[in-house]
Amino acid sequence: MGYPIRTLLMALIIGLPATVYAGSEAVTVENAWARAAIGTSRPGAAYMDISNTGDEAVTLTGIETDIAMMPMIHRSATDAKGVSSMSMAGDIVIAPGETVMLEPGGYHAMLMKLRQPMEEGESFPLILLFSDGGIVVVEVPILGIAARGPEG
Amino acid sequence: MRRRSILRLGAAGLTALGVTLFVGWWQVDGPGAPERPRSALPLPLSEMAFDLTDHEGKPVGPETLIGRPSMVFFGFTYCPDVCPTTLSDISGWLEAMGADAGGLEVVFVTVDPERDTVEAMAEYVGYFHPAIRGWTGPEAQVRQAADGFRATFEKVATEGGGYTMDHTASVFLFDEAGRFVSTIDYHEARETAVPKIRRAIDRKTEATG
Numbered sequence: 001m002g003y004p005i006r007t008l009l010m011a012l013i014i015g016l017p018a019t020v021y022a023g024s025e026a027v028t029v030e031n032a033w034a035r036a037a038i039g040t041s042r043p044g045a046a047y048m049d050i051s052n053t054g055d056e057a058v059t060l061t062g063i064e065t066d067i068a069m070m071p072m073i074h075r076s077a078t079d080a081k082g083v084s085s086m087s088m089a090g091d092i093v094i095a096p097g098e099t100v101m102l103e104p105g106g107y108h109a110m111l112m113k114l115r116q117p118m119e120e121g122e123s124f125p126l127i128l129l130f131s132d133g134g135i136v137v138v139e140v141p142i143l144g145i146a147a148r149g150p151e152g
Numbered sequence: 153m154r155r156r157s158i159l160r161l162g163a164a165g166l167t168a169l170g171v172t173l174f175v176g177w178w179q180v181d182g183p184g185a186p187e188r189p190r191s192a193l194p195l196p197l198s199e200m201a202f203d204l205t206d207h208e209g210k211p212v213g214p215e216t217l218i219g220r221p222s223m224v225f226f227g228f229t230y231c232p233d234v235c236p237t238t239l240s241d242i243s244g245w246l247e248a249m250g251a252d253a254g255g256l257e258v259v260f261v262t263v264d265p266e267r268d269t270v271e272a273m274a275e276y277v278g279y280f281h282p283a284i285r286g287w288t289g290p291e292a293q294v295r296q297a298a299d300g301f302r303a304t305f306e307k308v309a310t311e312g313g314g315y316t317m318d319h320t321a322s323v324f325l326f327d328e329a330g331r332f333v334s335t336i337d338y339h340e341a342r343e344t345a346v347p348k349i350r351r352a353i354d355r356k357t358e359a360t361g
Contacts, residue, residue, distance in 0.1 A: 074233070076233045084320075105339045108233050112311075145280075146279055
């Protein structure tokens, strides 16, 4: 009651900057593809290039899709002894102007507990979740099991 | 005075030399030495012993590979990322080599025999280059095979109550006498992988052993 209206307005502007949704709104996705999976007991994998065309960092916090009960971003790594392992990626910060590649042998959308088989030639929507509350929906084409990249 | 300072200088020099030698030893051979990339090279196939089954149900072992150049790697069919990439890479190298790769034995050994039955291996390898054979068998035999190749694998629990496998992702090349030639790293470029395969094929048995 006692606060002058200008102070309230200032608080609003500082607390809710106009760029709240500019973060994930500035995200573009290219070269999305997934590898077909045999049956539903094996996990599937999807790949894409996620670019931040905005002027502030965005943070990818997770993924969702109807085709899998447990979709999450994982990262494969191969150590100096040639041993490959996989772990949950956690949040991925994409700096302004940067592109994060989800590609074989690195970050990938790991689709665990498939609800339906991932058949070559079909596609499915995958939702990217960002820390600012924004989402980006990507339609992911399913390529063959032996595909090496978005071109097949 | 003069002699003492020379002596002192000499002592300091010796100390410095000692420290230098010690630091060198520490970094090269001592506890400070960088971890060697591989503890040992794979054994020759003739010194390995294991009994597995291929994806057509036939009994196989190291002796199956001797007599022809071979390319062997470990993985599992529930692997979403690294293994299909390796199988695709190999399929691409074999396609690039065409008839030159005709005499090559190419074997994918599962490190997850619990899920990778003969039938599972047959279905899986069917999606890749027809030269690729899939081998499975009792876990103890798979372990024995991996030991011979100096490969490792380990079961790791995943979030949903399932499991995945950490494993050596390198591809091992042997000549027709079963002698180890070289490894191809995970996701190595075709430009370097294909010449390595050619070297394994070209190394004839002029020196037996």
